[in-house]
Amino acid sequence: MTLVVAPSHRTTAVDTLLEAVDQIQIDSGDPLHMLGLDGWKTLTAAEQQVLEQ
Numbered sequence: 875m876t877l878v879v880a881p882s883h884r885t886t887a888v889d890t891l892l893e894a895v896d897q898i899q900i901d902s903g904d905p906l907h908m909l910g911l912d913g914w915k916t917l918t919a920a921e922q923q924v925l926e927q
Contacts, residue, residue: 877925878911
């Protein structure tokens with residue numbers, strides 16, 4: 875599983891980057907596959923907690 879990790883302290887630059895990735899997937903289907911990513915989703919709080927263990 876490939877993860878895209880962003881700092882917990884969100885900045886305008888981080889938010890802009892994450893929004894751009896979201897928009898790429900919405901606009902073009904799934905071009906993230908060319909980057910080796912099979913999809914994009916935001917983790918739930920439960921998923922984040924499991925990864926932190």
